[in-house]
Each structure stands twice: as structure tokens, then as C-alpha cells.
Amino acid sequence: MTIKLIAADMDGTFLDDHGEYDRGRFAEIYKALRKRGIQFVIASGHQAVELAQFFADFPDIWLIGGNGAELMNRDAGLSAETFSHTATDQVLKVLAAYPELQVALCGTHTVSVLQTANPVFVAQMRNYYYQVASVADFDQVTDPVVKFDLICAPEQTNQLLYELKPKLAEIAVPVSGGQGSMDLIQPGMHKGRALKRLGARLHIKPEEMVAFGDGTNDLEMLHYVKTGVAMQNAPANVKANATAVTGTNLDSGVLHYIEQHILKP
Template sequence: MNPNPNNIKLVAVDMDGTFARSDYTYDIPRFKAALSRMKKAGCQFVVASGNQYYQLRSHFPGYYNELSFIAENGALVKDKEELVFSANISKEAITSVLDLCKKHPEVQNVMCGLKSAYCQRGTVSEEFFELTNIYYHKLQWVDDFEQVEDQILKFAPTVPVEKTAYYCDLFREKLAELLVPTSSGHGSVDLIIPNCHKASGLKKLVQRWGITPKQCAAFGDGGNDLEMLAYCGFGYAMENASDNVKEVADYVCPSNDDDGVLVTLDQLFPIG
């Protein structure tokens, strides 16, 4: 069944490898034109990513308040500028993660809070901090994670790429029922509260806006998009997506570097 634009009331897009090109640009005039047509059709646009809210909104300067955001892989949900949900990891889970990472010093950990993200001195390099700063625009050095006073949304450990599966299994075993790992590839892992993911964030907005999952379309390319693509009535995998993502999706659209999301939005919400 091909989607009817009159029935689509929510479009959710992952950012890295999906909406943004590899150089992190996108065709702003083309997107603004599509967004205008979507608004006329009564359709909401949601940016759904593992990245920090402040980083995500920086890509939509001057009009981010027209969009909604599911950040930190579902740990933070905003309807325009109104906070809908923020996760709050328990002290027990925080302690368990920190103890586990101390036993595996090759794991470079980032603690992600509501106010900022944090790197602990002596556990990661300056180079890692600078790279992380690209994805977390609010990032601070701290002497001790355990002394941070903030509401913790998730952890974002980086592990050796070739050991990603090993560490996901380890986290799943050692943090059972406290936090669950989800990987977006390239050694990047998010440790999030169970059942807290992009789809759970979408569900909160769907209920808030009085629509149904069948009226939603989603675009993604990685493992942390699987729940979202399965949840929405119309799931689009990018041409550059991994095979398991394409298996879950209903459709495959052009790659992120070929502006696949915008190409599809122009089809779903045609000009004129």
C-alpha cells in the first residue's frame, strides 16, 4: 500500500546517515518548502536521533521551534519547545555502569544529562572530547562522574569497533533490567532505560497529538531505528542502511547523500 499524504500526520527522521548528508548538510530551501506543504496537510515533523537535543536543534537555526525532537534515543522528548518526557536513570544503574566501565578501561564513556553531557578526566583523551563535542554541543569535563548533579538520561560509551557485539552482550548481561544497549554502529553504544527508545518517544507524541501509528512515516538507517520503523505505518530505510534495517522497513528510498528523505517528502507532499 502506497502512503496517502492526506493520511500522514507525522514524519520522523533519524539524523546521521538519514536526513543529513555525510558532510552534515541538507538542502535547506527544499526542506523548508516541504515543511510548509506538510504543515498545510496537518503533518508534524519530528527529528528522532541518538544525539543531544542542543546539537540537533542547531541544524535548524531560526526555525527549530517549529519542529519536535526525540533526542538521546528516546530519553528526551520535546513537542516544539515544550518538554514532554525526560528519562531519569536510577542511582543504582548509574553506579553499575561506572563500576563496569572501570573494569574495561578501553571503553570511553560519556554521561548524558538534562543540562549537559560529561566526560571524566583521565578516562578519555582530548581528541575524544573534541570529537564528542560535535554530537554533544553542551559537553563538560568533570573530575568524577559520581559527583555530577544532573538528571541522567543515558550513557553513551564508545567501544572498539570490532568489539561492538561483545560489549553489547556484556552490557546486556551485566546491566540486566537496569539499562539496555542499543548500537548505531561504528563502536557507538547507547545505554538506555528499558523500553525507552525512539518508538517510545514517538508513542508519546502520537498520543499527545491524537493520531495513530498508521498515520506515521519514519526514515532511518541504523540499529537504533528498528523500533521506530516497525512502529510507524510507513517505514523507509535509506539505500545506505544496513540489511537488518531494510528487512524491517516497508520501503527503501535513496541514500542520505542523494537526499533520500527530501526526495520522498516531495513525492508524499507534492508541489502544487
């Protein structure tokens, strides 16, 4: 069946370890994709408004932000599903029992951290997100929360995931972003769900989609599409859940796959 949509995770997948990609090569690929009527989608944990700035040279790209909670396009604007104030308060009460966790509240436009947060953590957040605000208390945050970004000691990650899952049941779902990092996302919210919403909007079936990912937060997306492609640098469990494996994020594995398997005559 003809491919009509390609979705790619960003960090560790589309981008190299310096947060860059081969811009000239992608510009040519993107032009060829659009000529064939193929949509290109970035699906990331980053905010959609931030993604829009990063890909400003490609304003008609579709963007999935907040690990599936946000959907954005230049013409369609931004739509976001956010935590209720009650749910946000409940999550913060659970997290208060874990002072070893560094917490950021990710809204649609601003990421909020406490003024008392570890400076190294704050620097990490400023390096990852465009708009970071320091607040005296999370009660001051007015931007609706899309997800929570948590940083912990790498060796504590698995144990914290194990403990937080039952404590946050039906409120939030902990998802590992790699050792030392996790997101708390809304129940049922993931990149696969966002692709389903976008597919319905664009009248594109999952069997007409290809998706690329390198992390466990990409699994639902890889499962939803007909062709789920894992990066060579992905963990073994991600590669085991994919239908194909391409090169690493360092050697433009996404672009190579598109050239060889989608655009090649």
C-alpha cells in the same frame, strides 16, 4: 489513510556525512507539510536542547532526543525520563571493568567526560554534542543522565554488546550506533516508544505516521509506524525490517521520498 506525522532519524538519515541538509529544499517541503497539517519530527540520539538549536529556523518542530528519552517542542517545553542515581552508579560499576571503553554521561543539557579521557574521544564528543564538560570524577555530574555514550575499538563492538547485555540486564540496554560506537539506554526506552507518547498527545495513530532511519536504534520506530522507510545506506538488517527503501543520506533520500510519496499530487 492520510499521513499526519513524519519522523526522521538525524545522522545517516536526514543529514549528510558533513552533518548538513538541503536547507532551502527542506524549508519548502516543511512549509508544504505544515499547510497540510502534517507534523515533522526529528528523532535522534542527540539531546533535544541541542536539536532545538540546530533546527532553530523551524521552532514548532517536535524533537525526540536521547534515543527516545526526551520529548521537546517550543510550546510544550522539554520532558525527559532519566536514569536514577542508583542505576547510574550500577552502570558505572559494570563499565569500570572495561577500561578500553571511553564513556560519556549524556544529561539533558550537558555531556560529561572524564578529564583523563582519551583526547580523541573528547574531540569526538565535542564534535557530536554542543555542551561537553570535563570532570575529575563522574560523581561530580549533577545533570540527570539520559543515556551513556560509549566508544570502543570497532572490532570489539559486537563482543562488548554480547557481554554487556546480561551484565546490565534490567538496568540499561546496549544499542549499537555502528561499529565502534554504542549507547546505553533505559530499558524499554526507544524512539518507537517516544513516537507512541507523541502520537497519544497529538491524537495521531501509528498508521498515520511515516518514519525514516538507517540504524538498529531506529528499528522500533520503523516497526511502530505503518510505513517504515530505510535509507539505502542502511545495513541489510535495517532494510529487511522496513516497508520501503529510499535513497541515501548523501542524496537527500528523506526529502525525495516526501516529495514523491507524500506531497506529490
